[in-house]
Each structure stands twice: as structure tokens, then as C-alpha cells.
Amino acid sequence: MEYKICVIGSGYVGLTMAACFAIRGMKVTCVDVDKERIEKIKRGEPPIHEPGLKEIVAEVTSDGMLKATEDYAEGMKGAEFSFICVGTPSKPDGSIDLSHVISAAEAVGKNLHLASKNHLVVVKSTVVPGTTSKIVAPILESSSGMKIGQDFSLIFNPEFLREGSAVEDTFHPDRIIIGEYDEGSGKKLLDLYKEFYNNLLPPYIITNTVNAELIKYANNAFLATKISFINEIANICQRIPGADVEIVAKGIGLDKRIGPLFLKAGLGYAGPCLPKDLSALIAYAQSLGYGPLLLRAVQHTNENQPYRAVLLAKNLLNTLKGKRVALLGLVFKPNTDDIRNAISLKLINMLLKEGAQVAVFDPKGLENAKKLLGNAVVYANSAVECIKDADCCIVVTEWDEFRKLRPEDFVKSMRNPIIIDGRRVYDPKEFSGKLTYVAIGYCPS
Numbered sequence: 001m002e003y004k005i006c007v008i009g010s011g012y013v014g015l016t017m018a019a020c021f022a023i024r025g026m027k028v029t030c031v032d033v034d035k036e037r038i039e040k041i042k043r044g045e046p047p048i049h050e051p052g053l054k055e056i057v058a059e060v061t062s063d064g065m066l067k068a069t070e071d072y073a074e075g076m077k078g079a080e081f082s083f084i085c086v087g088t089p090s091k092p093d094g095s096i097d098l099s100h101v102i103s104a105a106e107a108v109g110k111n112l113h114l115a116s117k118n119h120l121v122v123v124k125s126t127v128v129p130g131t132t133s134k135i136v137a138p139i140l141e142s143s144s145g146m147k148i149g150q151d152f153s154l155i156f157n158p159e160f161l162r163e164g165s166a167v168e169d170t171f172h173p174d175r176i177i178i179g180e181y182d183e184g185s186g187k188k189l190l191d192l193y194k195e196f197y198n199n200l201l202p203p204y205i206i207t208n209t210v211n212a213e214l215i216k217y218a219n220n221a222f223l224a225t226k227i228s229f230i231n232e233i234a235n236i237c238q239r240i241p242g243a244d245v246e247i248v249a250k251g252i253g254l255d256k257r258i259g260p261l262f263l264k265a266g267l268g269y270a271g272p273c274l275p276k277d278l279s280a281l282i283a284y285a286q287s288l289g290y291g292p293l294l295l296r297a298v299q300h301t302n303e304n305q306p307y308r309a310v311l312l313a314k315n316l317l318n319t320l321k322g323k324r325v326a327l328l329g330l331v332f333k334p335n336t337d338d339i340r341n342a343i344s345l346k347l348i349n350m351l352l353k354e355g356a357q358v359a360v361f362d363p364k365g366l367e368n369a370k371k372l373l374g375n376a377v378v379y380a381n382s383a384v385e386c387i388k389d390a391d392c393c394i395v396v397t398e399w400d401e402f403r404k405l406r407p408e409d410f411v412k413s414m415r416n417p418i419i420i421d422g423r424r425v426y427d428p429k430e431f432s433g434k435l436t437y438v439a440i441g442y443c444p445s
């Protein structure tokens with residue numbers, strides 16, 4: 001069956017999902033208020049860097065399966081499904097800003113009369129429990145003049161894709177969570193997914209909207225907890241001669257109850273999702289009269305973690321004033337061009353305050369960094385150019401190309417060959433003998 005789908009919001013979640021639906025033979029229209037984004041998609045160019053997405057978007061826009069528009073009416077016309085994938089940023093107090101979700105719901109409601117009968121509205125944006133039923137549902141009904149469960153249906157269906165592997169995660173998710181507002185509507189969405197996954201459906205849960213909403217937050221909060229936990233162990237390792245958090249993580253990761261993933265110690269978790277979702281969950285719990293001590297500690301540990309790298313640099317150089325510090329990596333994780341909330345930004349801030357001169361390089365993040373940082377830092381065109389004449393180098397993002405550098409490359413280029421390995425990309429044994437090598441969670445014997 002050839003479904004017609006309208007996807008509202010063309011960020012990582014919306015655009016990746018839209019392109020993947022389209023390549024599986026569904027007719028998809030992306031709707032976004034950002035004209036520049038829409039123009040790029042129309043030309044077949046994704047406005048974000050995501051492995052595999054460029055090829056898919058080029059194909060589905062050229063064969064007409066994926067269209068893009070600023071006009072809701074055009075997107076909703078004849079559509080059987082609409083997916084709301086707009087951003088849910090943080091307010092200054094950490095709580096969730098629902099303004100984009102609200103305006104998207106209003107616009108969907110107003111144009112619902114153009115959609116196919118028994119249309120299914122699917123909220124994918126991450127929202128705190130109660131949002132779908134208490135905010136989205138009444139807006140849809142009042143702006144459309146129609147009734148959920150009678151004229152159309154409403155679902156909350158969270159997305160778990162990771163940046164850098166968004167396409168892969170869309171085709172191979174661990175599970176599907178469907179929170180139905182009106183009973184029985186979950187099956188309709190399941191039918192779409194059955195078609196999409198060619199009957200090789202991943203495990204799924206159909207539940208109510210609040211459980212589905214909370215699953216998304218609990219999921220990200222647990223991931224953040226694992227990272228802050230291993231970073232805490234790393235900070236303890238740092239003080240024990242002979243200790244190495246990489247070995248400790250490997251050891252505990254073999255316990256099936258713990259598992260090996262998300263135990264990579266470093267400078268902290270970052271990006272547009274984990275920090276924001278944890279803040280929103282904390283603010284939400286507080287609004288219910290519950291103070292989540294563990295979640296606050298997870299956040300606190302993460303906020304302090306980037307400072308570890310600055311402390312290590314200060315200890316080695318006595319002062320950072322007038323010193324040239326090279327940062328390898330700007331984006332919040334490899335294989336993206338996303339610097340939102342990145343650790344590099346926090347580090348740059350701290351280093352500049354200490355009076356250091358900062359040189360930076362990133363294989364994909366330079367363009368976005370320039371927009372944010374202007375001439376506060378020196379931009380290099382390669383890793384080798386970045387470390388040239390530096391007094392200290394901090395590895396901030398674990399790009400594969402940084403792994404290729406050998407100790408000799410640093411010794412040859414740097415004024416003072418000191419590496420602070422914030423992402424554990426180098427082998428301490430190989431590097432320690434040849435230059436000053438310090439790393440998060442590693443203490444030489």
C-alpha cells in the first residue's frame with residue numbers, strides 16, 4: 001500500500017524518518033517553517049550531515065517520493081499520517097519549551113479537514129508525560145473542530161535514533177514504543193511499521209501516552225547515568241597509580257546485567273538531547289513535588305567533567321596564560337557536524353578565561369563553529385596544522401582521523417608535546433614513553 005505521509009519538522013528525527021519512509025515507497029512531504037531548510041531539501045541536499053542521508057535524500061527528491069514545503073495545507077492534503085517532529089528546547093530553568101509542539105499541533109488541526117479520513121497524528125517530539133493528552137489532544141480538537149477516536153486518532157511514538165547513525169537506527173531500531181490516546185489507534189501505526197520493516201518488526205510495546213512519554217525520558221536519563229557513573233570511576237582511577245578506567249569498564253561490561261555500551265569515560269555527555277532531556281525530567285519531577293537526587297548528581301558530575309581536562313593542562317603547564325592550546329574535535333560526537341551543547345564550547349570558554357590562545361580543528365564542525373565562535377579562536381584546516389606550535393593538545397571528539405596520528409606527529413609539530421586524551425583515542429603504552437601523555441581515567445604506575 002502506498003501511504004501518504006506528512007512530516008512536520010525537518011531536523012535529525014523528521015528528515016531522517018521522512019527520507020527513510022520515502023525510500024521504502026511511501027509518498028512523503030516535509031513541512032518546516034525554516035525556508036532555507038526547505039529549499040535545501042527540495043534541491044536534494046540534506047541541511048545536516050548524517051552518514052547515508054545525502055544519498056537517500058538525493059534519490060527520493062529526484063524521483064518525487066519526498067517533497068518539501070512551508071505550507072501545511074500542501075503537506076496535509078490527502079495524508080493518512082502526520083508526524084510531529086519539531087524541537088523541544090529547554091527554558092532557562094531547564095523545563096521543556098513546548099511552543100513549537102503547540103504551534104505544530106495548531107497548524108495540523110487547522111488543516112486536518114484536508115487530510116485523509118481517519119487520519120493518524122503521531123507526536124514524535126520528546127515531551128514530558130501528560131503533554132500528548134493534556135496539551136496536544138485539546139489543541140488538535142479545538143483547531144480542527146473534530147473528535148479524536150471518532151474523526152481521527154492520536155499517538156505518542158518516541159524516537160530513539162542517535163546522531164551519526166540516524167539512518168542505521170531508523171532501519172534497525174531496538175524497539176518501537178507506541179502510546180495510544182484513543183484505544184485501537186496503535187494498531188494503525190503498527191500496520192505502517194509492518195510495511196516499513198517488511199514484516200520484520202522489531203519488538204514493540206503498545207501502551208498509553210504517559211508511559212510512552214516517560215519511556216523516552218527514562219531511556220535517556222539511564223544512558224546519562226551510565227556515562228556519569230563511568231566518568232566518576234574514571235576520576236577515581238586518575239588518583240590510583242596503575243589504574244585505567246578502560247580496563248575497569250571492559251571488566252564490568254562483561255557482566256550481562258551491566259553490558260558494555262555507554263561505559264566510555266571522557267569529558268562528559270553533550271549534544272542536543274541527553275543534557276536537555278535530563279534537565280526536563282528533573283524539572284518535571286520537581287513540579288510533581290519530587291526531588292530526584294540521583295538525576296541531579298548525574299547532571300552535576302557531567303557539568304564538572306570538562307573541567308578535568310583544563311585542570312590537567314594547568315597542572316602540567318603551571319599556567320595557561322599565553323599558552324597555545326590545540327583542541328582536536330569540536331562536534332559533540334563523531335560523524336556529525338553538530339556542535340550544539342558540545343564539550344568543546346565549554347572548554348573554549350574556560351581556556352579563554354584562563355588567558356590561553358585556542359586553536360581548533362574538526363573534520364565536519366568548523367562551519368558551524370565559526371558561526372558561533374567568530375574570531376575567538378584560531379581555525380586550522382587539519383589536525384596537524386592545529387597542533388603546530390601548541391603547548392598542549394586536548395582530544396575532545398573521537399574522530400577516526402585523530403586516531404591515525406602517531407606520537408612522532410605530535411613531537412614534530414608541537415612546541416611542547418603534551419596530550420590530554422579526553423576521549424581515550426590513543427594507547428597509553430605507545431604514547432607515554434615518547435611525550436607527555438595524560439588521559440581521563442588513566443594513572444601511570
Ligand code: UDX
Nearest residue numbers: 159160161162163262263264266268269270271273332
Ligand atoms: C541520544 C540517545 O542515545 C538517543 O537514543 C536519543 O534518541 C537522542 O539522544 P545522541 O545525543 O545522538 O543520542 O548521542 P549519544 O550516542 O547518545 O551520545 C550522547 C553523548 O554521550 C555524546 O556526547 C557522547 O560523546 C557521550 N557518550 C556516549 C559518552 O561520553 N560515553 C559513552 O559511553 C557514550
